[in-house]
Amino acid sequence: MVAKKTPLYDEHVKLGGKIVDYAGWFLPVQYEGLIPEHEAVRNAAGLFDVSHMGEIVVKGKDALAYLQYLLTNDIASIETDQIIYTFMCYPDGGVVDDFLVYKYSEEEYLLVVNAANTDKDFKWMIDNKKDFNIIIENKSDQIGEVAIQGPKSEKILQKLTDTDLSSIKPFHFNRKVNISGIECMVSRTGYTGEDGFEVYSPAEGIVKIWNDILEAGKEDGIKPTGLGCRDTLRFEAGMPLYGNEISKDITPLEGGLKFFVKLDKEEDFIGKEALNKQWKEGLTRKVAGFELLERGIPREGYEVYKEGKKIGHVTTGYMSPTLKKSIGNALIDINEIELGNEVDVMIRNRPVKAKIISRKFLKK
Template sequence: MEGKKTPLYDEHVKLGGKVVNYAGWLLPVQYEGLVPEHNAVRNEAGIFDVSHMGTINITGKDAVAFLDYLMTNDISKLKDKQIVYTFMCYPDGGVVDDLLVYKYNEEKFFLVVNASNVDKDVDWLNQHKKDFDIELENVSENTCILALQGPKAKGILQKLTDTNLSEIKFFYLEDNVKINGINTMISRTGYTGEDGFEIYVNNEDVVKVWKDLLEAGKEEGLKPTGLGCRDTLRFEAALPLYGQELSPEINPLEASFKFFVKLKKESDFIGKDILTKQWEEGLSRTLVGFELLERGIPREGYEVYKDGNKIGHVTTGYMSPTLKKSIGNALISIEEKELGNEIDIMIRKRPVKAKIIDKNFLKNK
């Protein structure tokens, strides 16, 4: 199997990880199994290697203006050390990528982008540098990321650092954090719907930090966790996956993420005119959650019908490990979006009854 390896590749193999090629990277889809790993994150803690994600530095006196022109969220409102989730859009409103923007200060920002989109994102950013006084540096190759997630994550990480983790608010960063003497940047962020931290560390130090965390979390039930449960966890928590809920063809308004699209912010951003027009005139389709009423498991791409007419398609579907029922997201005609509305999911050419439910499947997360 060909693909790029993170510095933790050998550790994954030693731990029995089932390695697959994901976005050109050789990464573990699971170790012990998707369900026990999923449950560990919901109830204790799990640790993911997400070093395949892209990381980009943006520095310079026009950094805020540049990012506000590229991003749908309002970068000018960020405080130092605050983090925001946002989209970069094409002029037609389609999504270039969804990403996190970390603000160190007015002239220093850090972007975390999807692994499959790194080259495209760097090209897009470079295309729009124009007269902005900024420097752009793709540091993806030198940066490893560990995601420690779950209700016991803070207690485990606290054993290894003198930094008071309770003082780091949700969606804030702290830099120069020593983990057993190794310098890191950490953020109180994640992709699971649980409390947790993402740890940014140099390639040469990541194996030690990984091992130290696993050792520190032994008694708390910390498990190494793979891409399989990363997807089920984010889906249960109503978090989107680029290429499924969002894409060049599916814009953030259609995907029900209007909150992160600041149509009234002072600065223009790429795609603002089209998205504003669409919002004012009314959407033709929207993302909904659904629950199967009959046996079956919905999958990405399955067609959705109502009264014999095709109204959309499934973007993500699973047997939910937490809820223990078959649920999914679907992009459908907006006229059919009402909660409780019955629809049919075509599973192996057979219509399976489902009903529309709130896509925030985990109400307490």
């Protein structure tokens, strides 16, 4: 299958982006380089093309009841124009996907899902529609999306709109923000651990918005940013990646994300029974943070040992651009996750000493 192009593909090529096939999409992994792009987001601002993300609308009089049945978090706890992070699970507690739910009204919600999972998610939602009085629509091809992230994001984006962006609080959104003469939905969300906004527009308007944001942010040091630093930024901020810290084989509880699984909500949800059982019986493994005590760079899939016995594997690992240390996450035996515990990460068949640390790598 040939990879798809977002509406911004030609802009990435013009800017010298190094294009890769990611989740079935041609996207820039970097432009200038991972480190300068990462640092731009931490210190000024970066602009990401996230038009590949999936957008699925659920509407109808049973919309809330359906989402409560489908998802692990308590969707009834949010107000109109508010956003919540959640998981959609299989009956065995494994994760179908993790995503944000935007509440338009009591009877209409937007789910912004991972690009690689869009078709799978949509099918899962249709297959589990039951008798709920709802309509489920995949709007992904109609919507363009960019994310401006970093401490100068508000200052830069404010130049392009009359809407007071400071009025949009974290995990809230405004559906009627005029940016560059185009009506957009703007949310104060992102995947970097920095302040920032995600801008949704009709697909045909996103090129103008992209170019106008880069122009507006020139003096403030904005850079176009690729998938490479998106991963290092989210990882430093302690955010999970589907397929790494959570997956069909790794439950949200094992991923250390119980806060987003409301086992005490009245409604039964898909996977609740299995997750409840897992929690009550006690986890046997969990994702923990670690720091290498010797030279080396940990990579996804590397095995972790304790006293010669395999206890797990690395889910994400990097030389952190911000901390200048080799750190990672690993899914390991629950008895080995105590802070300060020393383990060995196998790097090129050589055991490299590491110690368990908090996954909150960034002190923000």
